[in-house]
Amino acid sequence: MTSKGQRRYAAQGIALGCRADGRAGKDYRPLQLELAVVPQANGSARCLIGASEVLVAVKVEVNVPEEDFPDQGVVHFSVECSPCASAAFQGRGALDLGADMAGNLRRSVLGGSASMGGSLDLKALCIISGSRCWHVHVDGLVINADGSLLDALSIATRAALTDLQIPRVDISPSDDPEDEPEIELDDDPEHAASLDASRIPVVVTLAEAEGRPAVDLTADEEASCPGPRVHVAVNGRGCICGLHKQGNAPLQLEALQEMLALAQQLGPRLCKAVNAQCTAQLHGRRQHA
């Protein structure tokens, strides 16, 4: 969709609350979640918002903690945009977009650089203070791009971390007290521990069309609304955990406040929907086992 008239039609549709697919400005497309989709990962989830599809897989490994935080684990984020997802992602086209979204996810889950006030209990990832801890790799992959990619990635991240099973470690002190103690991994899924993912926020991306805030823009609508884009990380209780304005279009303070109010209203609803789907699937799996 490129013509000026079509773009104006889409923008006005959003502003008037009657979009091409019949949604109002603050409606999300149908959300689908599927857990444990990558057997090689410790936790994974696939999230579909309309035609947008992303996959997030979490893998853990035993490694050394960061010097400044000896009693904390480390969480890494990366996002890859597969060229399968969109014709615009071929070659090196999507490297910046992937890095941007990974940074956004990182900030929304971990908070500041020192990960103070983050939504994950990093101390739970410590194995031996100062020498061994879990490194958690959160890898996102965009499979089909049709707008709201960061929203989908954050939802899949929350679900994948809910699905995450960290193997139990057995620490046996070695004979020589100078040596490092030996660490053995217990492969039994019965003994695996999960991480508390209930405080992880989801990202609500808001756009402005003719002065009205709107969420969940499709790729066509994104092309029609060149205005500012605001990513708001909201947790299940409606608290704002992060805020990031994307693009260089200016934004009025009143508009931002209106957007924040909408995000605060939608965030808990999204979290609830994610929780409901996760619990149903985890429960189903337990019964199956």
Next chain:
Amino acid sequence: MELLSPEGLRQDGRRPRELRNLQSAVDTLGNADGSATFELGNTKVMAAVFGPRAAQGKSSGGRRDADIRCEFAIAAFSQSERKQLSKRDRRILEVRSMLKEALKANVLAELMPGTTIDVYVQVLAADGSIGAASLNAAFLAVADAGIPVKDLMAACVVGLVQDTPILDLNQMEEQMSRGPSLMMAMHVGLKKIVVFQADGRMPVEGVETLAELAEGGCQAVGKAMRSVLLDNTRKLALARGPVRL
């Protein structure tokens, strides 16, 4: 560890000449002109085709056939150890050039002069036989895009473990086996071999046994792929309604 038990069963319980659970689907992605996923046990690959579209760049402008371009990627989380392979990694480049050569041998490129066909293959879960699964996914995506081809092309991997030929190696068998392995792709109707990549030393007589087993494997995979494509065509034909001439 023995890869074959005294009873002749493999670690995952399969008989030597048994394929893993095979699942494939076409038209799985919204943005691509053709797309497919191909699953073989715990190996899962997706492929997307963009094109044929007007050639981009100067070099391909005056060509008398279609320019087929390939990209191949393995997701960092897809293997048992997390590993991010760069696009310039030897293993990536090897598979990429194999895919490109095999598709060139299959697509009737001379019918589409001055165009470019982009084929992107992404491994989502890796448990052995990645090259063969990627080629199968790529072929299904090409067929889904409606690009004319010579014949249905299917691929599989065979290997020799403790002097027994086995079909469809998984990750553990690929890593632990000290015997030779062979990846073969063929035109299943024309019975012509397109790709024949053998690794490891093997006796001359062994080549024939392995090739025969691989042919059987390709035929079985091809049959499954054919039924998926036919089902999809039926679905499209129903959606289109009766044809009036």
